[in-house]
Amino acid sequence: MAVMNPVTQIRNNPAGILGSGGAVLFVLFIGIPVIALLIRAAQQSNFLDAVTGDTALTALRLSLFTSVISMAVVVLLGTPFAYLLARSDRLWVRVVDSLVELPLVLPPVVAGVAMLMAFGRNGLIGSGLESIGLHISFTTTAVVFAQIFVASPFFVRSAKLGFQSVAKDYEDVAQTLGVSPLRTFFRITLPLAAPAMFTGLGVAWARALSEFGATMMFAGNLTGETQTMPLAIMSAMETSLDGALALSVMLLAGSVLLLALLGLLTHPRWQGR
């Protein structure tokens, strides 16, 4: 086989050489910091103490607790909403559809300030709520609010695409065969859209767990109440690098686990194909 000169090679197959070069750089760029984090964490002697320490466990429990609640809300309210977005062509639905993605482009800090203006002590709605004894800002509720705000679009968008991929014909056929619309939704549409919904849920969950900016602004950094894992890492960074490293490794492990779970859930075998 003749050896091609590199320029010809690139011209013939740009994905070949350039692609591999890009891949190597990309993997190094992402991989080196991750490996550096693991090496530094492994070097410290009191790694286990930091991982099982009070701060870490309290923050972990709070992160799990709040993110499970926000994901439950997002799935329960987001699913019918996404179905509406997928099936309706009305103008107002199209307008809402484009607004749903605002939190994706809005800096989380801005989301936090905005929520403070709405639900804070002197906020638009907050002042009324305060007067009847409902406190939202700087409570665990605020953490959940922040997570729903920033993470819900990931689920809604993905679920909408999932519903759109289910041909309307299936639903029509089921209904001509006498199956009620609700039963059709649960027996046909939902199962077929499920893989997309799981992907959306996974990404939304990851986003909720990593939420920092909006939480910091709207919920503060109170241990046991609003100090989630990312905030605990920031606080630990101010006192000891060891603690921050240990918490970071915990979140890294969680992220890898979530990634693996996502891969598993969206695997063709699970999609019933």
Place this chain on the structure above:
Amino acid sequence: MPIPNMPTLPVPPLKQTKVFFLPLLVLIVSCGGGGESLRVFAASSLRGAFTEVAKVFEAENPGVAVKLDFGGSQRMRSQIEFGARGDIFASADSVHMDALVAADLVSGTPVDFASNSLVVLAMSQGRVNAIADLAEPGVKVVLANSNVPVGAYTRKVLENLSQDPTYGLGRSFKDDVLANLASGEPNVNSAFQKVVLGVVDAGIVYETETLLALEAGTRNIHFIPIPTAANVKANYPIAVLAEAAEPELADSFVEFVLSDRGRTLLRRHGFRSP
């Protein structure tokens, strides 16, 4: 007639969801509770001292849990202003305490309970070995922002050092140091950590940090004293918050901080009398 291309339906995924959630829920439903608790918002520099004060207070008041939140006094103040609920605020300066008093968010009158002063913190075997080195071109200096108490005190000290010719630093000393600013930090702890991690050459922090560094066994740094005449006396006020959930308990915590035993604990962490 069979429907063409009708896919076989998978197991309804809702069941999978339940299995997925279960271990998480089990993990979560282990939240403790019961007993009285006290939430204290305190300046970052009080971290070491108040952690010990709280421990002793808890030991003497069985069933009471003291939750401590540390941060720059300016951040603690804004959290309280925007609705964070706590029982006590201990600030590193009167500016932020007075703001809360003016907003009727403090009950009673704040009392000064300790004082602190500043010191230069530098990498050992680094470029900063004397105060004058802070102004050397190219030296990286970390300071707290000017809205942070320690940042405001720092700027005052730099001003004092520039104004008095006996130090021989020159009129432009303050500006030269500020020109070397590599990062403005939100509290004294993060300024301290930037130097310890070797990200910058030097910083200006509270004197009490020297003891914290000793305790932590940090070896790669050294401290350069600031002449007393140019230094500041940073007074720390403490007060019970207007919305305290446990006002009596909060009062007794403040009393404990102000008591001889409280002062002894604070002194052990390098604080002086107000």
